[in-house]
Amino acid sequence: MKNSINRALNWLWEQHFPMLCLLCEQVLASTSPDHLCQYCRLALPFSVRACSRCAIPLLPGADPTDEIRLCQEPPLICGQCLTKPLADRAIVPLIHRGSAAHLIHRLKFNQGEPEGRALAHILLTHIRLECPNRLPELLIPVPMAYWPAVKRGFNQSRLLAQYLGRELDLPVAPTLLKRLPGPAQRLLSRTERSRMASGNFRWRSELKKNALRGKHVVVVDDVMTTGATVRQIIKLLRLHGAQRVDVWCATRTPSLYQ
Numbered sequence: 610m611k612n613s614i615n616r617a618l619n620w621l622w623e624q625h626f627p628m629l630c631l632l633c634e635q636v637l638a639s640t641s642p643d644h645l646c647q648y649c650r651l652a653l654p655f656s657v658r659a660c661s662r663c664a665i666p667l668l669p670g671a672d673p674t675d676e677i678r679l680c681q682e683p684p685l686i687c688g689q690c691l692t693k694p695l696a697d698r699a700i701v702p703l704i705h706r707g708s709a710a711h712l713i714h715r716l717k718f719n720q721g722e723p724e725g726r727a728l729a730h731i732l733l734t735h736i737r738l739e740c741p742n743r744l745p746e747l748l749i750p751v752p753m754a755y756w757p758a759v760k761r762g763f764n765q766s767r768l769l770a771q772y773l774g775r776e777l778d779l780p781v782a783p784t785l786l787k788r789l790p791g792p793a794q795r796l797l798s799r800t801e802r803s804r805m806a807s808g809n810f811r812w813r814s815e816l817k818k819n820a821l822r823g824k825h826v827v828v829v830d831d832v833m834t835t836g837a838t839v840r841q842i843i844k845l846l847r848l849h850g851a852q853r854v855d856v857w858c859a860t861r862t863p864s865l866y867q
């Protein structure tokens with residue numbers, strides 16, 4: 610009885626407020642968790658060949674065995690990560706341009722919760738595909754400094770982490786780290802960003818120093834540009850005992866666009 614009432618209410622809701630594609634505003638035929646029509650979903654700039662440690666998109670090579678290599682272990686690693694790897698594993702499904710950059714912009718500056726859910730769902734699909742048996746023990750969203758968080762009203766990385774935590778049944782620790790105030794990252798050059806990121810985060814003093822001893826944790830963010838922010842956080846998490854640190858992020862800026 611309760612189910613039929615719910616179905617009837619859903620039907621009525623969809624008649625009056627049909628779900629629209631977030632990108633082309635076409636009415637969606639059925640409810641879709643990413644709020645995208647099949648055409649816009651196919652046109653998203655997916656990152657098909659990237660470094661497994663920092664997710665930097667790699668240029669397609671002329672090697673005919675490329676497709677096979679993508680599915681093989683060990684995964685692809687870029688030149689920088691051969692000597693200075695960013696994370697143990699980086700999962701970033703989209704390149705930060707075109708429609709993906711538009712979704713991020715709406716999430717960040719228009720408090721776009723549907724856009725956040727869409728990006729989190731795309732990320733979730735890739736996590737399930739790429740590491741079905743190696744889920745972490747804790748998700749840590751990149752924190753915002755106090756006043757920017759108050760001004761914006763929400764933290765987009767936290768929104769992504771909470772969606773992923775719910776779907777994968779994993780705990781989220783949004784207050785493990787503290788971010789010190791500083792200029793907005795998007796206003797800085799690549800070099801300034803690398804310099805700023807060092808020393809920008811603090812471990813909350815009320816927590817035990819070795820709270821993460823032996824744990825497999827994941828840093829969750831919306832956009833990765835230089836990777837400097839994430840690198841600083843990873844360093845801090847390892848200092849406090851984390852054994853394995855992965856990165857899950859919605860989009861990655863290719864070095865060409867930095």
Ligand SMILES: [Zn+2]
Pocket residue numbers: 630631632633634635645646647648649650
């Ligand atoms: Zn569409």
Ligand SMILES: [Zn+2]
Pocket residue numbers: 660661662663664665686687688689690695
């Ligand atoms: Zn790399």
